[in-house]
Amino acid sequence: MKNKAARLQSIREIIIHSRVKSQDEILQKLHEQGFDLTQATLSRDLKQLRIAKVPGSDGSYVYIMPEIGSVGKLMQEKMSENPQRQIPGGFISINFSGNLAVIKTRPGYAGSLAYDIDSNTPPEILGTIAGDDTVLVILQENINHQQAMLALSPFMPELHN
Amino acid sequence: MKNKAARLQSIREIIIHSRVKSQDEILQKLHEQGFDLTQATLSRDLKQLRIAKVPGSDGSYVYIMPEIGSVGKLMQEKMSENPQRQIPGGFISINFSGNLAVIKTRPGYAGSLAYDIDSNTPPEILGTIAGDDTVLVILQENINHQQAMLALSPFMPELHN
């Protein structure tokens, strides 16, 4: 068809501007705009545009463009391409005190470690603050050290040896 | 069941560490780890964890963790309703744990927000520490979250909608 590019553009706009929760909804909007296509084609278009359906906080699902706020996602994909290759994180030690964890790293590594933790935000972790060689991790209330350790261990590959 | 929390944690780790492309694959890994569940339960778990399946660069699909924190997620969704509307102060989310509050901001905004809070020094607030996109607020002892929220809300106009 001669208007595939225009269609893809329209799909992008629909995704960005409205909150659609199924391909059929998108399809309907496209039909309203005069595009004539089936769900099969739409599925392929979405794949090409790398548009994803994610569970939303209201208990249903939403289609989103991964580029919006996506740095973490891309990173994660890169990482999972080579799951065995671990990025040496300069990790040295971790200790707990109350609702805090203190991670020591080699000088200069704290920021990147904190960034990795923040980008994945396990629900047990409220946030992090990094200096040069220390990351302070603030834990959710009622999270015990065991649980926190589980949540944090993915970011400290050195622990898995 | 007593092991749901552990299961969710395992799911998160599987998502982060390996490249899975269907629920059945995740299910298989979980079974290998000794968890006994069906696809139905896994689907519900993924929904709760807000894990999404996105089209990957290699032409297939990958499950990923969306990166933003709890309250932040709501904000982000709100924003996608009105994509043009900007966040004035860079505020994204606030959460409490014990005598701490963790405020997430857009990158670069943490410092100015912390400065605003510090320079007004409400008595409920002992002090703040800012990274790039996170402000750690240390609360007075015996201040509850409600009170702290009241003391902090003047600095987060976005909450007053």
Next chain:
DNA sequence: GTCATGTTTGAATAATTATGCGGCAAATAT
């Protein structure tokens, strides 16, 4: 023109994912 090659598509269907319903057990209330 014919032929080969590649792209795009719909119909049908396969594959995958979400959910209504009922059961069960733990927690909470009476």
Next chain:
DNA sequence: ATATTTGCCGCATAATTATTCAAACATGAC
């Protein structure tokens, strides 16, 4: 203790999404 609520889960199935296959069309070489 008994009743009620609440959360979790499997089964079966609905709903949704991806893909196979064949066909239509375009493009460019010859």
